[in-house]
Amino acid sequence: MAATPIAVVTGASSGIGAATARQLAAAGYRVVLTARRKDRIEALAAEINEAGHQATAYALDVTDRTAVDEFATAFRSLAVLVNNAGGALGADPVATGDPADWRQMYETNVIGTLNVTQALLPALTESGDGTIVILSSTAGLSTYEGGGGYVAAKHGEHVLAETLRLEIVGTPVRVIEVAPGMVRTEEFATTRFRGDTEKAAKVYAGVDAPLTADDVADTITWAVTRPSHVNIDLLVVRPRAQASNTKVHRTA
Numbered sequence: 001m002a003a004t005p006i007a008v009v010t011g012a013s014s015g016i017g018a019a020t021a022r023q024l025a026a027a028g029y030r031v032v033l034t035a036r037r038k039d040r041i042e043a044l045a046a047e048i049n050e051a052g053h054q055a056t057a058y059a060l061d062v063t064d065r066t067a068v069d070e071f072a073t074a075f076r077s078l079a080v081l082v083n084n085a086g087g088a089l090g091a092d093p094v095a096t097g098d099p100a101d102w103r104q105m106y107e108t109n110v111i112g113t114l115n116v117t118q119a120l121l122p123a124l125t126e127s128g129d130g131t132i133v134i135l136s137s138t139a140g141l142s143t144y145e146g147g148g149g150y151v152a153a154k155h156g157e158h159v160l161a162e163t164l165r166l167e168i169v170g171t172p173v174r175v176i177e178v179a180p181g182m183v184r185t186e187e188f189a190t191t192r193f194r195g196d197t198e199k200a201a202k203v204y205a206g207v208d209a210p211l212t213a214d215d216v217a218d219t220i221t222w223a224v225t226r227p228s229h230v231n232i233d234l235l236v237v238r239p240r241a242q243a244s245n246t247k248v249h250r251t252a
């Protein structure tokens with residue numbers, strides 16, 4: 001009997017990562033949930049196991065290269081890596097943005113993705129049929145006022161995906177980039193505005209049905225479960241009410 005394929009999901013403690021872990025588990029993968037908040041990924045792993053699927057939890061900060069390398073030693077062969085850990089800090093203009101925020105966003109979104117991808121690439125290759133997903137954003141494709149350091153970091157992730165795809169062509173590993181627009185997750189905007197829930201709520205005010213974490217997880221799961229020779233290079237997914245980063249229809 002063939003072994004159950006393994007999928008590693010970073011940032012699986014909330015939002016898109018948690019939803020993706022649930023959906024990949026339901027699609028037949030043994031999911032390995034990682035994030036810094038151990039209690040949350042352990043609770044989610046228990047929920048997935050109780051539902052009759054397979055999950056384990058491993059506390060990991062993707063910016064800690066030593067810890068990432070240690071984590072990677074557990075995998076000789078790996079089917080899927082979903083680089084989802086990331087996020088935004090602040091919405092200040094370039095003129096006044098805090099360099100520490102820019103640095104942290106670059107560290108988490110770009111270096112975090114680089115760390116985990118480099119560490120697990122041998123196992124993905126060894127599987128003979130590996131898939132790397134990079135969760136960038138429409139912020140990785142065009143800018144908006146106040147996007148600043150987040151836009152810069154997500155452009156970095158986009159370039160990482162494109163460059164890696166060029167460099168590993170001919171190996172049995174594909175690189176899929178999923179770039180969502182506005183997704184209403186429980187923590188993304190609250191983290192961006194440092195706990196200011198009023199400011200966070202304004203992001204979605206009057207928008208008829210922003211995307212949900214499940215919508216993006218569904219997109220990721222679809223892309224990952226295409227036949228091996230089919231590479232969804234870049235998938236942009238937005239809510240119907242959003243035509244671009246700056247053109248959003250609001251009813252109020």
Ligand SMILES: NC(=O)c1ccc[n+]([C@@H]2O[C@H](COP(=O)([O-])OP(=O)(O)OC[C@H]3O[C@@H](n4cnc5c(N)ncnc54)[C@H](OP(=O)(O)O)[C@@H]3O)[C@@H](O)[C@H]2O)c1
Pocket residue numbers: 010011012013014015016017034035036037038060061062063084085086087088108112135136137138179180181182183184185186187188189191213
């Ligand atoms: N929401 C949106 O509108 C939207 C749109 C486009 C793209 N995205 C991207 O989609 C991804 C998920 O976003 P989301 O909306 O689901 O946000 P979220 O709910 O805030 O989730 C972010 C996840 O990243 C993890 N994380 C953050 N820093 C980490 C680190 N240093 N090491 C390991 N894990 C870390 C967090 O877990 P811990 O805190 O437990 O470590 C959390 O699980 C992000 O890359 C985000 O930029 C979001």
